[in-house]
Amino acid sequence: MSPVPDSPASPWRHGVTGALRAALVPLAACAAALLLLTAYTTTGAAGDPPARISVGNGRIFAPLNAATTAAFFDITNTGAAADTLESVSSPSLRVAMLGRNVSKDGTGRMEPVQSLVVPARSEVRMTPFTVDVMVLDPPLLNVGDTISVDLWFRTSGRITVEAETVPARW
Template identity: 45%
Template sequence: MGNVLRAVAAPLGASCGALALLVAYTSTGAAGEAPPRITVVDARIIAAPAGSGSTTAYFEVRNAGPSKDTLLYADSTELGVSQLRRTVRRTGTGRTGRTDPVWAVDVPAGGTVRMAPGGLGVVILDPPELTTGQTLPYSLWFRQSGRVAVRATVTESVR
């Protein structure tokens, strides 16, 4: 029995040591692809006239990390239903275009996504009355980074 224990001790000790090193390595975040580093700035909501059916919020999403992330949706507990939308221009018609739902927006590694009128934005359906200067909580949800909370300021018009 003693010979069996001595024979098993060396491989068992080596396996435990390797496992401990592997756990330490993965806990540093160095294993696998490095995560994205998402920040959201310039969060603003356009004040809509009382009784209007919708308004729009715009955000600038920055990714300082070495891997891409994907914006999945945005919401606020204090506002109506929010939807990611993109304005699609109609060529040659003289019209501004239509808005289509967007199911996801890639934020490239080291890149920025700027939401702006005539492009990407968050449409808020049936918003409450909003006052210029008011700030409201908003959450942007990403595939890798999860929830990123910001405060969006209500502005009178689009910049």
């Protein structure tokens, strides 16, 4: 018996097999790199470092009239990135919004504020002379009463804090 000569397709098959083997190493390296990058970002280690927001010293003025009052908080960010307070809400308060005191020609008035940036590694203290939480149509509050307030931050989400009713003096 004489040997059967190789079919004409054999060199082509060897060429394709060799090309696939040559492509396998870079393909495996890319897949491993993608897997490692996915694991890295999933842990939260990638990207900007997070803000670390804490809120304390919540107080709300006992309303002097039925129309308005104000609440105040100390916001601390110990993180390496800024965060933004975007809104305030409470089941106990009818209307609550960020505001600031504006004086013009000796007359003071409150005006709404869209948001409040809390820089990295800093503290923002709300006062009657800076930014506060304006409360319209407040409920009856007596000195010593506490209410629960939700502060909504862009990246930190909702932080719930208690505010104690205090006399309206500064």
